[in-house]
Amino acid sequence: MNGMQSKVKIIYFSLRDSKASQIELSRRKFISLSFSAFAIVLLLVSAFLAFSTNFYQDLEISSLAKLNKHLNAQLVGLNNELIQIETRVNDLEREDDELRIIADLPKIDSDTRDVGVGGFTYVNDEMAMDSKDLMQQILGYQQVLDKMERRIRLAQISREQVRNKFGENARVLKHTPSIRPIIDGRIRDKFGMRIHPILDKIRNHPGVDIAAERGTEIFASAAGVVEKVVTKYTLNRGYGKQVIINHGMGLRTRYGHLSKILVTKGEKVHRWQPIGLVGDTGLATGPHLHYEVIKEGKKQDPLRYMLDMD
Numbered sequence: 001m002n003g004m005q006s007k008v009k010i011i012y013f014s015l016r017d018s019k020a021s022q023i024e025l026s027r028r029k030f031i032s033l034s035f036s037a038f039a040i041v042l043l044l045v046s047a048f049l050a051f052s053t054n055f056y057q058d059l060e061i062s063s064l065a066k067l068n069k070h071l072n073a074q075l076v077g078l079n080n081e082l083i084q085i086e087t088r089v090n091d092l093e094r095e096d097d098e099l100r101i102i103a104d105l106p107k108i109d110s111d112t113r114d115v116g117v118g119g120f121t122y123v124n125d126e127m128a129m130d131s132k133d134l135m136q137q138i139l140g141y142q143q144v145l146d147k148m149e150r151r152i153r154l155a156q157i158s159r160e161q162v163r164n165k166f167g168e169n170a171r172v173l174k175h176t177p178s179i180r181p182i183i184d185g186r187i188r189d190k191f192g193m194r195i196h197p198i199l200d201k202i203r204n205h206p207g208v209d210i211a212a213e214r215g216t217e218i219f220a221s222a223a224g225v226v227e228k229v230v231t232k233y234t235l236n237r238g239y240g241k242q243v244i245i246n247h248g249m250g251l252r253t254r255y256g257h258l259s260k261i262l263v264t265k266g267e268k269v270h271r272w273q274p275i276g277l278v279g280d281t282g283l284a285t286g287p288h289l290h291y292e293v294i295k296e297g298k299k300q301d302p303l304r305y306m307l308d309m310d
């Protein structure tokens, strides 16, 4: 090319025979040709760019759609699990309500249990969701899960209360006089005012008299500790040889007129443990057991504490 002239010479070599050839162009023609070439290249590049951008966008959109569908399916899966958990929590609470009734504990109302799901809707396969919907839904799940966790925790606390109450009830039952201390013993004299069989005067009878043969076994009517053992007595006075058992909870039982005592002071006894034998020590017309139930120092009608009576 020679810039000094108004013509441009292009010299090129053939690869086949290494022969030099040349084209001579006017400067103007060369410039216009160069521009055309440049324009074609530009066009090609921009076409390529436009094509590839579209292509990647399409790719992105389709992968986002796939992701969305996948997330939606995941949410539906979560839904179903949540519904199952909620069903179980409902069952747990229903069982808890029943146990509380049996244990004689106050009912936990549904407000306290916070049962309502509160505006949350479970999604399904058909729902089309944008990212805002998705976020909303995920927040909703979080709230539902929090609520479920609170409900389970409350049910656990309640279960503990029921367990304690049952334990307490069992302890109370174990220590409450509830049997007739002599098997097949006949109630001869009841609790309350009566004409005394020996003194022939109206006297209050603070217990029951259960007639049985001398030497018949007498059983502790509940668990407790032997509080008092009386072996020395005056002839024809009082209850003779006697045992007093402290059952706790302010409850005591007294067993009088015994011919023999089988326990010692301070000994722990259980219901149905033999504690002595029937006799007529003290003021008695014949062999029988004088049995008292004392609550907070006050004599009670022992028949009310004989739950095995028919």
Ligand SMILES: [Zn+2]
Binding pocket: 189, 205, 207, 208, 209, 289, 290, 291
């Ligand atoms: Zn008596």
